[in-house]
Amino acid sequence: MAQRFTIGDAVTVKFIFPVGHVRTPPYVRGKTGVILGCHGDFRNPETLAYGGDGLPRLPLYAVGFEARHVAGNDSLSPRDRVVVDIFEHWLEPAA
Amino acid sequence: MAESAHDHDQDHRQLPPIVMEDHELTYFEKQLTAILNLLVEKKIITLDELRRTIEENNAATPAVGARIVAKAWTDGEFLAALRQNANAAIAGIGIRPDRLTEAKIVTPVNTESLHHVVVCTLCSCYPRLLLGQPPDWYKSEAYRRRVVLDPRGTLLEMGLELPASMEVRVVDSTAEVRYLVIPRRPAGAEGWGEAELARLVTKESMVGVAEALSPTAVLNG
Known part of the structure:
Protein backbone atom coordinates (compact mmCIF):
# COMPACT_ATOMS: atom_id res chain seq x y z
CA MET A 1 0.00 0.00 0.00
CA ALA A 2 1.33 3.45 -0.86
CA GLN A 3 2.57 5.21 2.23
CA ARG A 4 0.96 8.52 3.03
CA PHE A 5 3.74 9.68 5.37
CA THR A 6 7.52 9.77 5.23
CA ILE A 7 10.25 10.07 7.83
CA GLY A 8 10.22 13.47 9.53
CA ASP A 9 6.54 14.22 8.88
CA ALA A 10 4.69 15.74 11.84
CA VAL A 11 1.50 13.75 12.50
CA THR A 12 -1.37 13.98 14.95
CA VAL A 13 -3.07 10.86 16.30
CA LYS A 14 -6.85 10.95 15.90
CA PHE A 15 -8.67 11.83 19.11
CA ILE A 16 -11.30 9.14 18.80
CA PHE A 17 -12.32 6.31 21.11
CA PRO A 18 -13.82 3.47 19.08
CA VAL A 19 -14.90 0.30 20.88
CA GLY A 20 -13.09 -2.92 19.99
CA HIS A 21 -9.61 -4.38 19.57
CA VAL A 22 -7.65 -1.20 18.96
CA ARG A 23 -3.85 -1.10 19.21
CA THR A 24 -3.43 2.68 19.46
CA PRO A 25 -2.74 3.51 23.12
CA PRO A 26 -5.21 6.10 24.50
CA TYR A 27 -2.39 8.23 25.93
CA VAL A 28 -1.17 9.35 22.47
CA ARG A 29 -4.60 10.15 21.01
CA GLY A 30 -4.75 13.81 20.10
CA LYS A 31 -0.95 14.13 20.49
CA THR A 32 1.43 15.23 17.80
CA GLY A 33 4.63 13.36 17.01
CA VAL A 34 7.10 12.74 14.20
CA ILE A 35 7.33 9.76 11.84
CA LEU A 36 10.58 7.93 12.67
CA GLY A 37 10.11 5.11 10.20
CA CYS A 38 7.67 2.65 8.64
CA HIS A 39 7.69 -1.03 9.66
CA GLY A 40 5.86 -2.12 6.50
CA ASP A 41 2.28 -3.16 5.81
CA PHE A 42 0.40 -5.34 8.28
CA ARG A 43 -3.07 -6.80 8.53
CA ASN A 44 -5.47 -4.57 10.44
CA PRO A 45 -5.93 -5.97 13.98
CA GLU A 46 -9.18 -4.06 14.32
CA THR A 47 -10.92 -6.41 11.88
CA LEU A 48 -8.60 -9.41 12.27
CA ALA A 49 -9.66 -9.73 15.90
CA TYR A 50 -13.28 -10.36 14.89
CA GLY A 51 -12.88 -13.12 12.34
CA GLY A 52 -12.09 -10.80 9.43
CA ASP A 53 -9.07 -11.15 7.16
CA GLY A 54 -7.53 -7.84 8.25
CA LEU A 55 -7.12 -6.82 4.61
CA PRO A 56 -6.09 -4.53 3.08
CA ARG A 57 -2.78 -4.43 4.90
CA LEU A 58 -2.02 -0.99 6.30
CA PRO A 59 1.30 0.82 6.78
CA LEU A 60 2.48 0.72 10.41
CA TYR A 61 4.65 3.66 11.46
CA ALA A 62 7.00 4.22 14.38
CA VAL A 63 5.91 7.62 15.69
CA GLY A 64 8.11 9.49 18.19
CA PHE A 65 6.52 11.78 20.78
CA GLU A 66 8.28 14.00 23.30
CA ALA A 67 8.04 12.19 26.64
CA ARG A 68 7.26 15.44 28.48
CA HIS A 69 4.45 16.12 26.02
CA VAL A 70 2.96 12.63 26.39
CA ALA A 71 3.18 12.74 30.19
CA GLY A 72 2.14 16.39 30.46
CA ASN A 73 5.15 16.89 32.70
CA ASP A 74 7.61 19.65 31.78
CA SER A 75 10.14 18.47 34.35
CA LEU A 76 11.00 15.43 32.18
CA SER A 77 14.07 15.63 29.96
CA PRO A 78 13.37 17.36 26.64
CA ARG A 79 15.63 14.73 25.02
CA ASP A 80 13.43 11.77 25.89
CA ARG A 81 10.93 10.21 23.50
CA VAL A 82 8.12 7.71 23.62
CA VAL A 83 7.95 5.73 20.39
CA VAL A 84 4.63 4.11 19.52
CA ASP A 85 3.76 1.92 16.52
CA ILE A 86 0.60 3.33 14.94
CA PHE A 87 -1.40 2.23 11.90
CA GLU A 88 -1.81 4.80 9.15
CA HIS A 89 -5.59 5.26 9.46
CA TRP A 90 -5.03 6.68 12.96
CA LEU A 91 -2.75 9.48 11.72
CA GLU A 92 -3.40 12.87 10.19
CA PRO A 93 -0.91 15.50 9.03
CA ALA A 94 -0.25 17.83 11.98
CA ALA A 95 -2.03 21.17 11.67
CA MET B 1 -3.73 -30.04 10.49
CA ALA B 2 -3.11 -33.78 10.45
CA GLU B 3 -6.19 -35.82 9.63
CA SER B 4 -5.17 -39.29 10.73
CA ALA B 5 -7.62 -41.55 12.55
CA HIS B 6 -5.51 -41.18 15.65
CA ASP B 7 -5.85 -37.40 15.70
CA HIS B 8 -9.54 -37.72 15.02
CA ASP B 9 -10.02 -39.85 18.13
CA GLN B 10 -7.92 -37.51 20.18
CA ASP B 11 -9.95 -34.46 19.15
CA HIS B 12 -13.05 -35.86 20.77
CA ARG B 13 -11.44 -36.52 24.10
CA GLN B 14 -12.33 -34.17 26.88
CA LEU B 15 -9.66 -31.49 27.31
CA PRO B 16 -7.90 -31.71 30.64
CA PRO B 17 -8.84 -28.90 33.03
CA ILE B 18 -6.67 -25.82 32.43
CA VAL B 19 -6.05 -25.37 36.12
CA MET B 20 -5.78 -28.06 38.76
CA GLU B 21 -6.16 -25.77 41.72
CA ASP B 22 -8.34 -26.10 44.78
CA HIS B 23 -10.58 -23.24 43.78
CA GLU B 24 -13.59 -22.63 41.60
CA LEU B 25 -12.67 -21.78 38.03
CA ALA B 60 12.14 -20.53 25.03
CA THR B 61 14.54 -18.82 27.40
CA PRO B 62 16.52 -15.55 27.41
CA ALA B 63 19.49 -17.63 26.22
CA VAL B 64 18.11 -17.36 22.69
CA GLY B 65 18.12 -13.56 22.83
CA ALA B 66 21.51 -13.53 24.54
CA ARG B 67 22.97 -15.51 21.63
CA ILE B 68 21.64 -12.89 19.20
CA VAL B 69 23.11 -10.03 21.27
CA ALA B 70 26.51 -11.68 21.64
CA LYS B 71 26.68 -12.24 17.90
CA ALA B 72 25.63 -8.63 17.23
CA TRP B 73 28.48 -7.46 19.52
CA THR B 74 31.11 -9.44 17.67
CA ASP B 75 29.92 -9.65 14.09
CA GLY B 76 29.40 -6.34 12.28
CA GLU B 77 27.84 -8.03 9.27
CA PHE B 78 25.26 -9.73 11.48
CA LEU B 79 24.49 -6.41 13.19
CA ALA B 80 23.95 -4.77 9.80
CA ALA B 81 21.70 -7.67 8.77
CA LEU B 82 19.69 -7.26 11.99
CA ARG B 83 19.12 -3.60 11.19
CA GLN B 84 18.07 -4.48 7.65
CA ASN B 85 15.70 -7.37 8.44
CA ALA B 86 15.97 -8.88 11.92
CA ASN B 87 13.60 -11.80 11.22
CA ALA B 88 15.76 -12.92 8.29
CA ALA B 89 19.05 -12.35 10.17
CA ILE B 90 17.82 -14.36 13.17
CA ALA B 91 16.47 -17.15 10.97
CA GLY B 92 19.88 -17.11 9.24
CA ILE B 93 21.59 -18.30 12.44
CA GLY B 94 19.09 -21.11 12.90
CA ILE B 95 16.56 -19.43 15.22
CA ARG B 96 12.94 -19.31 14.08
CA PRO B 97 11.21 -16.46 15.94
CA ASP B 98 8.54 -15.96 13.31
CA ARG B 99 7.11 -19.45 13.21
CA LEU B 100 3.97 -18.75 15.21
CA THR B 101 3.05 -15.21 14.22
CA GLU B 102 3.79 -12.72 11.52
CA ALA B 103 5.27 -10.41 14.16
CA LYS B 104 8.18 -8.40 12.92
CA ILE B 105 11.29 -8.37 15.11
CA VAL B 106 13.16 -5.09 15.55
CA THR B 107 16.42 -4.85 17.48
CA PRO B 108 17.06 -1.28 18.69
CA VAL B 109 20.75 -0.78 19.50
CA ASN B 110 21.70 1.02 22.72
CA THR B 111 24.66 3.38 22.33
CA GLU B 112 26.50 5.95 24.44
CA SER B 113 23.99 8.60 23.33
CA LEU B 114 20.74 6.64 22.95
CA HIS B 115 19.02 4.20 25.31
CA HIS B 116 15.94 2.13 24.43
CA VAL B 117 13.57 0.60 26.95
CA VAL B 118 10.60 -1.54 25.90
CA VAL B 119 7.10 -1.68 27.34
CA CYS B 120 3.69 -2.82 26.17
CA THR B 121 1.21 -0.40 27.68
CA LEU B 122 -1.85 -2.19 26.29
CA CYS B 123 -1.05 -5.73 27.45
CA SER B 124 2.24 -7.61 27.68
CA CYS B 125 3.57 -7.99 24.12
CA TYR B 126 7.03 -9.48 24.44
CA PRO B 127 9.34 -11.40 22.08
CA ARG B 128 8.52 -14.68 23.85
CA LEU B 129 10.27 -16.96 21.38
CA LEU B 130 13.50 -14.97 21.91
CA LEU B 131 13.24 -14.19 25.63
CA GLY B 132 10.83 -16.74 27.11
CA GLN B 133 7.86 -15.69 29.19
CA PRO B 134 7.79 -12.03 30.29
CA PRO B 135 8.76 -11.37 33.91
CA ASP B 136 5.98 -10.31 36.32
CA TRP B 137 7.25 -6.74 36.59
CA TYR B 138 6.98 -6.36 32.79
CA LYS B 139 3.28 -7.27 32.98
CA SER B 140 2.59 -5.10 36.05
CA GLU B 141 0.40 -2.03 35.66
CA ALA B 142 2.94 -0.07 37.66
CA TYR B 143 5.74 -0.62 35.13
CA ARG B 144 3.44 -0.18 32.11
CA ARG B 145 2.14 3.16 33.33
CA ARG B 146 5.17 4.62 35.00
CA VAL B 147 7.87 3.95 32.44
CA VAL B 148 5.87 6.15 30.02
CA LEU B 149 5.01 8.85 32.57
CA ASP B 150 8.57 9.08 33.98
CA PRO B 151 11.10 7.04 32.00
CA ARG B 152 14.27 8.03 33.87
CA GLY B 153 12.63 7.94 37.30
CA THR B 154 11.29 4.43 36.67
CA LEU B 155 14.66 3.18 35.38
CA LEU B 156 16.42 4.73 38.39
CA GLU B 157 14.08 2.89 40.73
CA MET B 158 14.95 -0.33 38.90
CA GLY B 159 18.64 0.40 39.46
CA LEU B 160 19.64 2.02 36.17
CA GLU B 161 20.86 5.61 36.24
CA LEU B 162 21.41 7.13 32.81
CA PRO B 163 23.45 10.28 32.13
CA ALA B 164 21.46 13.44 31.34
CA SER B 165 23.28 13.66 28.01
CA MET B 166 21.76 10.38 26.84
CA GLU B 167 18.41 10.28 24.99
CA VAL B 168 15.96 7.79 26.45
CA ARG B 169 13.45 6.20 24.07
CA VAL B 170 10.56 4.31 25.56
CA VAL B 171 9.38 1.91 22.87
CA ASP B 172 5.72 0.93 23.27
CA SER B 173 5.27 -2.50 21.70
CA THR B 174 1.53 -2.50 21.14
CA ALA B 175 1.08 -3.57 17.54
CA GLU B 176 2.84 -5.95 15.17
CA VAL B 177 6.47 -5.44 16.17
CA ARG B 178 8.37 -7.23 18.94
CA TYR B 179 11.48 -5.52 20.25
CA LEU B 180 14.75 -7.05 21.40
CA VAL B 181 17.13 -4.38 22.68
CA ILE B 182 20.85 -4.83 21.95
CA PRO B 183 22.43 -3.52 25.17
CA ARG B 184 25.73 -1.61 25.24
CA ARG B 185 28.67 -4.03 25.20
CA PRO B 186 30.36 -3.75 28.59
CA ALA B 187 34.05 -2.83 28.79
CA GLY B 188 36.47 -5.45 30.05
CA ALA B 189 35.28 -8.29 27.84
CA GLU B 190 37.59 -7.60 24.93
CA GLY B 191 38.58 -10.74 23.09
CA TRP B 192 35.74 -12.77 24.58
CA GLY B 193 33.97 -15.23 22.28
CA GLU B 194 30.26 -15.28 21.59
CA ALA B 195 29.43 -18.00 24.13
CA GLU B 196 31.24 -16.13 26.92
CA LEU B 197 29.72 -12.78 25.98
CA ALA B 198 26.24 -14.31 26.02
CA ARG B 199 26.71 -14.89 29.76
CA LEU B 200 26.72 -11.09 30.24
CA VAL B 201 23.33 -10.64 28.58
CA THR B 202 20.27 -10.72 30.86
CA LYS B 203 16.62 -10.49 29.89
CA GLU B 204 16.47 -7.18 31.78
CA SER B 205 19.24 -5.80 29.56
CA MET B 206 17.36 -6.95 26.44
CA VAL B 207 14.23 -5.10 27.62
CA GLY B 208 16.39 -2.08 28.42
CA VAL B 209 15.83 -1.74 32.18
CA ALA B 210 19.43 -2.73 32.96
CA GLU B 211 22.92 -2.72 31.48
CA ALA B 212 24.52 -6.01 30.48
CA LEU B 213 26.46 -7.60 33.35
CA SER B 214 30.02 -6.53 34.00
CA PRO B 215 32.63 -9.16 33.09
CA THR B 216 34.22 -9.01 36.55
CA ALA B 217 30.87 -9.73 38.22
CA VAL B 218 30.37 -12.79 36.01
CA LEU B 219 33.94 -14.05 36.47
CA ASN B 220 33.77 -13.66 40.25
CA GLY B 221 30.19 -14.90 40.49
Whole structure:
Protein backbone atom coordinates (compact mmCIF):
# COMPACT_ATOMS: atom_id res chain seq x y z
CA MET A 1 0.00 0.00 0.00
CA ALA A 2 1.33 3.45 -0.86
CA GLN A 3 2.57 5.21 2.23
CA ARG A 4 0.96 8.52 3.03
CA PHE A 5 3.74 9.68 5.37
CA THR A 6 7.52 9.77 5.23
CA ILE A 7 10.25 10.07 7.83
CA GLY A 8 10.22 13.47 9.53
CA ASP A 9 6.54 14.22 8.88
CA ALA A 10 4.69 15.74 11.84
CA VAL A 11 1.50 13.75 12.50
CA THR A 12 -1.37 13.98 14.95
CA VAL A 13 -3.07 10.86 16.30
CA LYS A 14 -6.85 10.95 15.90
CA PHE A 15 -8.67 11.83 19.11
CA ILE A 16 -11.30 9.14 18.80
CA PHE A 17 -12.32 6.31 21.11
CA PRO A 18 -13.82 3.47 19.08
CA VAL A 19 -14.90 0.30 20.88
CA GLY A 20 -13.09 -2.92 19.99
CA HIS A 21 -9.61 -4.38 19.57
CA VAL A 22 -7.65 -1.20 18.96
CA ARG A 23 -3.85 -1.10 19.21
CA THR A 24 -3.43 2.68 19.46
CA PRO A 25 -2.74 3.51 23.12
CA PRO A 26 -5.21 6.10 24.50
CA TYR A 27 -2.39 8.23 25.93
CA VAL A 28 -1.17 9.35 22.47
CA ARG A 29 -4.60 10.15 21.01
CA GLY A 30 -4.75 13.81 20.10
CA LYS A 31 -0.95 14.13 20.49
CA THR A 32 1.43 15.23 17.80
CA GLY A 33 4.63 13.36 17.01
CA VAL A 34 7.10 12.74 14.20
CA ILE A 35 7.33 9.76 11.84
CA LEU A 36 10.58 7.93 12.67
CA GLY A 37 10.11 5.11 10.20
CA CYS A 38 7.67 2.65 8.64
CA HIS A 39 7.69 -1.03 9.66
CA GLY A 40 5.86 -2.12 6.50
CA ASP A 41 2.28 -3.16 5.81
CA PHE A 42 0.40 -5.34 8.28
CA ARG A 43 -3.07 -6.80 8.53
CA ASN A 44 -5.47 -4.57 10.44
CA PRO A 45 -5.93 -5.97 13.98
CA GLU A 46 -9.18 -4.06 14.32
CA THR A 47 -10.92 -6.41 11.88
CA LEU A 48 -8.60 -9.41 12.27
CA ALA A 49 -9.66 -9.73 15.90
CA TYR A 50 -13.28 -10.36 14.89
CA GLY A 51 -12.88 -13.12 12.34
CA GLY A 52 -12.09 -10.80 9.43
CA ASP A 53 -9.07 -11.15 7.16
CA GLY A 54 -7.53 -7.84 8.25
CA LEU A 55 -7.12 -6.82 4.61
CA PRO A 56 -6.09 -4.53 3.08
CA ARG A 57 -2.78 -4.43 4.90
CA LEU A 58 -2.02 -0.99 6.30
CA PRO A 59 1.30 0.82 6.78
CA LEU A 60 2.48 0.72 10.41
CA TYR A 61 4.65 3.66 11.46
CA ALA A 62 7.00 4.22 14.38
CA VAL A 63 5.91 7.62 15.69
CA GLY A 64 8.11 9.49 18.19
CA PHE A 65 6.52 11.78 20.78
CA GLU A 66 8.28 14.00 23.30
CA ALA A 67 8.04 12.19 26.64
CA ARG A 68 7.26 15.44 28.48
CA HIS A 69 4.45 16.12 26.02
CA VAL A 70 2.96 12.63 26.39
CA ALA A 71 3.18 12.74 30.19
CA GLY A 72 2.14 16.39 30.46
CA ASN A 73 5.15 16.89 32.70
CA ASP A 74 7.61 19.65 31.78
CA SER A 75 10.14 18.47 34.35
CA LEU A 76 11.00 15.43 32.18
CA SER A 77 14.07 15.63 29.96
CA PRO A 78 13.37 17.36 26.64
CA ARG A 79 15.63 14.73 25.02
CA ASP A 80 13.43 11.77 25.89
CA ARG A 81 10.93 10.21 23.50
CA VAL A 82 8.12 7.71 23.62
CA VAL A 83 7.95 5.73 20.39
CA VAL A 84 4.63 4.11 19.52
CA ASP A 85 3.76 1.92 16.52
CA ILE A 86 0.60 3.33 14.94
CA PHE A 87 -1.40 2.23 11.90
CA GLU A 88 -1.81 4.80 9.15
CA HIS A 89 -5.59 5.26 9.46
CA TRP A 90 -5.03 6.68 12.96
CA LEU A 91 -2.75 9.48 11.72
CA GLU A 92 -3.40 12.87 10.19
CA PRO A 93 -0.91 15.50 9.03
CA ALA A 94 -0.25 17.83 11.98
CA ALA A 95 -2.03 21.17 11.67
CA MET B 1 -3.73 -30.04 10.49
CA ALA B 2 -3.11 -33.78 10.45
CA GLU B 3 -6.19 -35.82 9.63
CA SER B 4 -5.17 -39.29 10.73
CA ALA B 5 -7.62 -41.55 12.55
CA HIS B 6 -5.51 -41.18 15.65
CA ASP B 7 -5.85 -37.40 15.70
CA HIS B 8 -9.54 -37.72 15.02
CA ASP B 9 -10.02 -39.85 18.13
CA GLN B 10 -7.92 -37.51 20.18
CA ASP B 11 -9.95 -34.46 19.15
CA HIS B 12 -13.05 -35.86 20.77
CA ARG B 13 -11.44 -36.52 24.10
CA GLN B 14 -12.33 -34.17 26.88
CA LEU B 15 -9.66 -31.49 27.31
CA PRO B 16 -7.90 -31.71 30.64
CA PRO B 17 -8.84 -28.90 33.03
CA ILE B 18 -6.67 -25.82 32.43
CA VAL B 19 -6.05 -25.37 36.12
CA MET B 20 -5.78 -28.06 38.76
CA GLU B 21 -6.16 -25.77 41.72
CA ASP B 22 -8.34 -26.10 44.78
CA HIS B 23 -10.58 -23.24 43.78
CA GLU B 24 -13.59 -22.63 41.60
CA LEU B 25 -12.67 -21.78 38.03
CA THR B 26 -12.62 -18.03 37.53
CA TYR B 27 -14.62 -16.41 34.74
CA PHE B 28 -11.55 -16.24 32.48
CA GLU B 29 -10.50 -19.82 33.21
CA LYS B 30 -13.96 -21.00 32.20
CA GLN B 31 -13.86 -18.85 29.08
CA LEU B 32 -10.42 -20.22 28.15
CA THR B 33 -11.58 -23.81 28.61
CA ALA B 34 -14.70 -23.20 26.52
CA ILE B 35 -12.73 -21.56 23.68
CA LEU B 36 -10.15 -24.36 23.68
CA ASN B 37 -12.86 -27.00 23.52
CA LEU B 38 -14.48 -25.18 20.61
CA LEU B 39 -11.20 -24.81 18.70
CA VAL B 40 -10.54 -28.53 19.04
CA GLU B 41 -14.13 -29.55 18.27
CA LYS B 42 -14.17 -27.41 15.13
CA LYS B 43 -10.78 -28.86 14.11
CA ILE B 44 -9.04 -25.49 14.03
CA ILE B 45 -6.30 -26.88 16.25
CA THR B 46 -5.54 -30.34 17.55
CA LEU B 47 -4.64 -31.17 21.12
CA ASP B 48 -1.23 -32.24 19.87
CA GLU B 49 -0.59 -28.86 18.24
CA LEU B 50 -1.67 -27.16 21.45
CA ARG B 51 0.67 -29.32 23.53
CA ARG B 52 3.58 -28.75 21.14
CA THR B 53 3.04 -24.96 21.10
CA ILE B 54 2.90 -24.77 24.89
CA GLU B 55 6.08 -26.86 25.11
CA GLU B 56 7.88 -24.66 22.59
CA ASN B 57 6.80 -21.48 24.37
CA ASN B 58 7.91 -22.87 27.70
CA ALA B 59 11.21 -24.04 26.22
CA ALA B 60 12.14 -20.53 25.03
CA THR B 61 14.54 -18.82 27.40
CA PRO B 62 16.52 -15.55 27.41
CA ALA B 63 19.49 -17.63 26.22
CA VAL B 64 18.11 -17.36 22.69
CA GLY B 65 18.12 -13.56 22.83
CA ALA B 66 21.51 -13.53 24.54
CA ARG B 67 22.97 -15.51 21.63
CA ILE B 68 21.64 -12.89 19.20
CA VAL B 69 23.11 -10.03 21.27
CA ALA B 70 26.51 -11.68 21.64
CA LYS B 71 26.68 -12.24 17.90
CA ALA B 72 25.63 -8.63 17.23
CA TRP B 73 28.48 -7.46 19.52
CA THR B 74 31.11 -9.44 17.67
CA ASP B 75 29.92 -9.65 14.09
CA GLY B 76 29.40 -6.34 12.28
CA GLU B 77 27.84 -8.03 9.27
CA PHE B 78 25.26 -9.73 11.48
CA LEU B 79 24.49 -6.41 13.19
CA ALA B 80 23.95 -4.77 9.80
CA ALA B 81 21.70 -7.67 8.77
CA LEU B 82 19.69 -7.26 11.99
CA ARG B 83 19.12 -3.60 11.19
CA GLN B 84 18.07 -4.48 7.65
CA ASN B 85 15.70 -7.37 8.44
CA ALA B 86 15.97 -8.88 11.92
CA ASN B 87 13.60 -11.80 11.22
CA ALA B 88 15.76 -12.92 8.29
CA ALA B 89 19.05 -12.35 10.17
CA ILE B 90 17.82 -14.36 13.17
CA ALA B 91 16.47 -17.15 10.97
CA GLY B 92 19.88 -17.11 9.24
CA ILE B 93 21.59 -18.30 12.44
CA GLY B 94 19.09 -21.11 12.90
CA ILE B 95 16.56 -19.43 15.22
CA ARG B 96 12.94 -19.31 14.08
CA PRO B 97 11.21 -16.46 15.94
CA ASP B 98 8.54 -15.96 13.31
CA ARG B 99 7.11 -19.45 13.21
CA LEU B 100 3.97 -18.75 15.21
CA THR B 101 3.05 -15.21 14.22
CA GLU B 102 3.79 -12.72 11.52
CA ALA B 103 5.27 -10.41 14.16
CA LYS B 104 8.18 -8.40 12.92
CA ILE B 105 11.29 -8.37 15.11
CA VAL B 106 13.16 -5.09 15.55
CA THR B 107 16.42 -4.85 17.48
CA PRO B 108 17.06 -1.28 18.69
CA VAL B 109 20.75 -0.78 19.50
CA ASN B 110 21.70 1.02 22.72
CA THR B 111 24.66 3.38 22.33
CA GLU B 112 26.50 5.95 24.44
CA SER B 113 23.99 8.60 23.33
CA LEU B 114 20.74 6.64 22.95
CA HIS B 115 19.02 4.20 25.31
CA HIS B 116 15.94 2.13 24.43
CA VAL B 117 13.57 0.60 26.95
CA VAL B 118 10.60 -1.54 25.90
CA VAL B 119 7.10 -1.68 27.34
CA CYS B 120 3.69 -2.82 26.17
CA THR B 121 1.21 -0.40 27.68
CA LEU B 122 -1.85 -2.19 26.29
CA CYS B 123 -1.05 -5.73 27.45
CA SER B 124 2.24 -7.61 27.68
CA CYS B 125 3.57 -7.99 24.12
CA TYR B 126 7.03 -9.48 24.44
CA PRO B 127 9.34 -11.40 22.08
CA ARG B 128 8.52 -14.68 23.85
CA LEU B 129 10.27 -16.96 21.38
CA LEU B 130 13.50 -14.97 21.91
CA LEU B 131 13.24 -14.19 25.63
CA GLY B 132 10.83 -16.74 27.11
CA GLN B 133 7.86 -15.69 29.19
CA PRO B 134 7.79 -12.03 30.29
CA PRO B 135 8.76 -11.37 33.91
CA ASP B 136 5.98 -10.31 36.32
CA TRP B 137 7.25 -6.74 36.59
CA TYR B 138 6.98 -6.36 32.79
CA LYS B 139 3.28 -7.27 32.98
CA SER B 140 2.59 -5.10 36.05
CA GLU B 141 0.40 -2.03 35.66
CA ALA B 142 2.94 -0.07 37.66
CA TYR B 143 5.74 -0.62 35.13
CA ARG B 144 3.44 -0.18 32.11
CA ARG B 145 2.14 3.16 33.33
CA ARG B 146 5.17 4.62 35.00
CA VAL B 147 7.87 3.95 32.44
CA VAL B 148 5.87 6.15 30.02
CA LEU B 149 5.01 8.85 32.57
CA ASP B 150 8.57 9.08 33.98
CA PRO B 151 11.10 7.04 32.00
CA ARG B 152 14.27 8.03 33.87
CA GLY B 153 12.63 7.94 37.30
CA THR B 154 11.29 4.43 36.67
CA LEU B 155 14.66 3.18 35.38
CA LEU B 156 16.42 4.73 38.39
CA GLU B 157 14.08 2.89 40.73
CA MET B 158 14.95 -0.33 38.90
CA GLY B 159 18.64 0.40 39.46
CA LEU B 160 19.64 2.02 36.17
CA GLU B 161 20.86 5.61 36.24
CA LEU B 162 21.41 7.13 32.81
CA PRO B 163 23.45 10.28 32.13
CA ALA B 164 21.46 13.44 31.34
CA SER B 165 23.28 13.66 28.01
CA MET B 166 21.76 10.38 26.84
CA GLU B 167 18.41 10.28 24.99
CA VAL B 168 15.96 7.79 26.45
CA ARG B 169 13.45 6.20 24.07
CA VAL B 170 10.56 4.31 25.56
CA VAL B 171 9.38 1.91 22.87
CA ASP B 172 5.72 0.93 23.27
CA SER B 173 5.27 -2.50 21.70
CA THR B 174 1.53 -2.50 21.14
CA ALA B 175 1.08 -3.57 17.54
CA GLU B 176 2.84 -5.95 15.17
CA VAL B 177 6.47 -5.44 16.17
CA ARG B 178 8.37 -7.23 18.94
CA TYR B 179 11.48 -5.52 20.25
CA LEU B 180 14.75 -7.05 21.40
CA VAL B 181 17.13 -4.38 22.68
CA ILE B 182 20.85 -4.83 21.95
CA PRO B 183 22.43 -3.52 25.17
CA ARG B 184 25.73 -1.61 25.24
CA ARG B 185 28.67 -4.03 25.20
CA PRO B 186 30.36 -3.75 28.59
CA ALA B 187 34.05 -2.83 28.79
CA GLY B 188 36.47 -5.45 30.05
CA ALA B 189 35.28 -8.29 27.84
CA GLU B 190 37.59 -7.60 24.93
CA GLY B 191 38.58 -10.74 23.09
CA TRP B 192 35.74 -12.77 24.58
CA GLY B 193 33.97 -15.23 22.28
CA GLU B 194 30.26 -15.28 21.59
CA ALA B 195 29.43 -18.00 24.13
CA GLU B 196 31.24 -16.13 26.92
CA LEU B 197 29.72 -12.78 25.98
CA ALA B 198 26.24 -14.31 26.02
CA ARG B 199 26.71 -14.89 29.76
CA LEU B 200 26.72 -11.09 30.24
CA VAL B 201 23.33 -10.64 28.58
CA THR B 202 20.27 -10.72 30.86
CA LYS B 203 16.62 -10.49 29.89
CA GLU B 204 16.47 -7.18 31.78
CA SER B 205 19.24 -5.80 29.56
CA MET B 206 17.36 -6.95 26.44
CA VAL B 207 14.23 -5.10 27.62
CA GLY B 208 16.39 -2.08 28.42
CA VAL B 209 15.83 -1.74 32.18
CA ALA B 210 19.43 -2.73 32.96
CA GLU B 211 22.92 -2.72 31.48
CA ALA B 212 24.52 -6.01 30.48
CA LEU B 213 26.46 -7.60 33.35
CA SER B 214 30.02 -6.53 34.00
CA PRO B 215 32.63 -9.16 33.09
CA THR B 216 34.22 -9.01 36.55
CA ALA B 217 30.87 -9.73 38.22
CA VAL B 218 30.37 -12.79 36.01
CA LEU B 219 33.94 -14.05 36.47
CA ASN B 220 33.77 -13.66 40.25
CA GLY B 221 30.19 -14.90 40.49
